[in-house]
Amino acid sequence: MCKVRQLLIFLSCLFTxxxxxxxxxxxxxxxxxxxxxxxxxxxxxxxxxxxxxPLFNSNTSLNxxxxxxxHALIRWPLHLCGYSNIEILDLSGSYLDxxxxxxxxxxxxxxxNLSNTQIRKIPNFRRYGLKNLQTLDLSNNQIEILDGSLxxxxxxxxxxxxxxxxxxxxxxxDYILGLSSLESINLMSSSSTLTTKKQLSAIQWxxxxxxxxxxxxxxxxxxxxxxxxxxxxxxxxxxxIPLDLMKIIFQTLSNSTFTTLFSTPSCNCVHLRNYQRxxxxxxxxxxxxxxxxxxxxxxxxxxxxxxxKVHVQF
Ligand SMILES: *[C@@H]1O[C@H](CO)[C@@H](O)[C@H](O)[C@H]1NC(C)=O
Ligand SMILES: *[C@@H]1O[C@H](CO)[C@@H](O)[C@H](O)[C@H]1NC(C)=O
Ligand SMILES: *[C@@H]1O[C@H](CO)[C@@H](O)[C@H](O)[C@H]1NC(C)=O
Ligand SMILES: *[C@@H]1O[C@H](CO)[C@@H](O)[C@H](O)[C@H]1NC(C)=O
Ligand SMILES: *[C@@H]1O[C@H](CO)[C@@H](O)[C@H](O)[C@H]1NC(C)=O
Ligand SMILES: *[C@@H]1O[C@H](CO)[C@@H](O)[C@H](O)[C@H]1NC(C)=O
Ligand SMILES: *[C@@H]1O[C@H](CO)[C@@H](O)[C@H](O)[C@H]1NC(C)=O
Numbered sequence: 016m017c018k019v020r021q022l023l024i025f026l027s028c029l030f031t032x033x034x035x036x037x038x039x040x041x042x043x044x045x046x047x048x049x050x051x052x053x054x055x056x057x058x059x060x061x062x063x064x065x066x067x068x069p070l071f072n073s074n075t076s077l078n079x080x081x082x083x084x085x086h087a088l089i090r091w092p093l094h095l096c097g098y099s100n101i102e103i104l105d106l107s108g109s110y111l112d113x114x115x116x117x118x119x120x121x122x123x124x125x126x127x128n129l130s131n132t133q134i135r136k137i138p139n140f141r142r143y144g145l146k147n148l149q150t151l152d153l154s155n156n157q158i159e160i161l162d163g164s165l166x167x168x169x170x171x172x173x174x175x176x177x178x179x180x181x182x183x184x185x186x187x188x189d190y191i192l193g194l195s196s197l198e199s200i201n202l203m204s205s206s207s208t209l210t211t212k213k214q215l216s217a218i219q220w221x222x223x224x225x226x227x228x229x230x231x232x233x234x235x236x237x238x239x240x241x242x243x244x245x246x247x248x249x250x251x252x253x254x255x256i257p258l259d260l261m262k263i264i265f266q267t268l269s270n271s272t273f274t275t276l277f278s279t280p281s282c283n284c285v286h287l288r289n290y291q292r293x294x295x296x297x298x299x300x301x302x303x304x305x306x307x308x309x310x311x312x313x314x315x316x317x318x319x320x321x322x323x324k325v326h327v328q329f
Pocket of ligand 7 (some may be wrong): 233235
């Protein structure tokens with residue numbers, strides 16, 4: 016602990032004294048190389064040797080809008096608050112497995128990369144605001160619960176990457192789908208045990224469709240762990256969603272990829288007809304969207320049906 020504190024004090028002094036734009040071998044007793052420009056700094060080759068970010072004099076710090084510190088830190092940087100104007104923050108590969116994680120003083124962030132940082136929880140964005148955040152990369156971590164209520168305030172979020180996390184379940188998925196700028200969600204996983212996937216109700220889908228209609232948007236969901244059917248209402252409730260809204264939903268999700276229903280619950284003929292009915296008004300072209308390619312199911316007679324193709328045969 017004493018050693019860590021000494022190093023922190025040293026870091027502060029060093030950058031107060033330094034006034035040049037490019038610095039190399041910047042932090043003694045570490046392998047770090049620093050690249051400093053007027054508005055950014057990058058830490059290279061630190062190999063997990065830093066307990067915190069270095070500090071500059073406050074005038075310099077306030078000019079910094081971009082910090083790249085990959086594989087550099089051994090915990091969440093407390094000095095982050097010295098950089099209240101940063102827009103781009105890349106801490107990927109650093110070791111941040113801490114309960115304490117604070118983004119409240121970097122409210123200008125547009126881009127946040129926390130990929131491969133050992134985190135187990137989604138940061139509480141509800142508390143931090145971060146109204147400008149457009150890109151959030153949480154891939155390659157240990158996150159088990161994707162809680163949409165924590166992301167609800169991110170109205171400018173365009174890209175959400177949660178690839179390669181051992182996700183167990185998703186809460187408040189409708190909040191995520193309802194984010195007004197969202198264009199893509201990556202939920203691909205090589206080790207996911209995601210089993211429970213709560214369906215959204217017919218009313219929730221109808222509300223989303225209303226939102227999507229006014230923005231004319233596409234949302235691309237990529238997952239290899241759940242089917243569209245598992246988040247969609249049961250087909251016997253389809254009549255609760257007006258056809259116009261159903262059309263908007265499939266249009267918006269047309270670039271998405273879900274898993275096929277190869278195992279239980281297998282689809283039945285009645286359900287299949289309901290799906291065919293709602294799919295029928297959209298795509299007659301040969302370029303089937305990923306959504307239709309993956310929305311297949313297996314009937315009790317063992318025959319696999321691609322919903323779209325079955326419709327075309329009628
Ligand atoms: C600082 O780095 C930039 C880009 O790497 C380079 O173009 C510039 O010449 C360097 N300046 C000094 C003073 O070394
Ligand atoms: C960082 O380390 C790599 C591999 O050891 C080396 O090739 C590279 O030149 C180093 N970068 C700097 C800025 O020293
Ligand atoms: C910071 O800037 C202000 C005004 O621009 C100046 O008065 C002050 O001396 C500067 N501080 C440092 C540490 O450079
Ligand atoms: C901060 O940026 C302003 C405007 O680009 C510049 O005039 C000033 O010298 C910079 N301050 C420092 C300490 O780099
Ligand atoms: C985040 O960092 C990782 C590893 O450094 C990189 O592969 C990935 O492309 C970055 N994410 C974004 C959105 O740039
Ligand atoms: C979608 O929006 C258009 C105009 O923006 C409106 O005419 C139409 O009724 C809306 N559709 C639904 C299903 O709300
Ligand atoms: C569909 O997804 C692909 C790759 O995932 C992307 O290149 C393309 O722009 C997307 N199309 C739309 C309409 O979003």
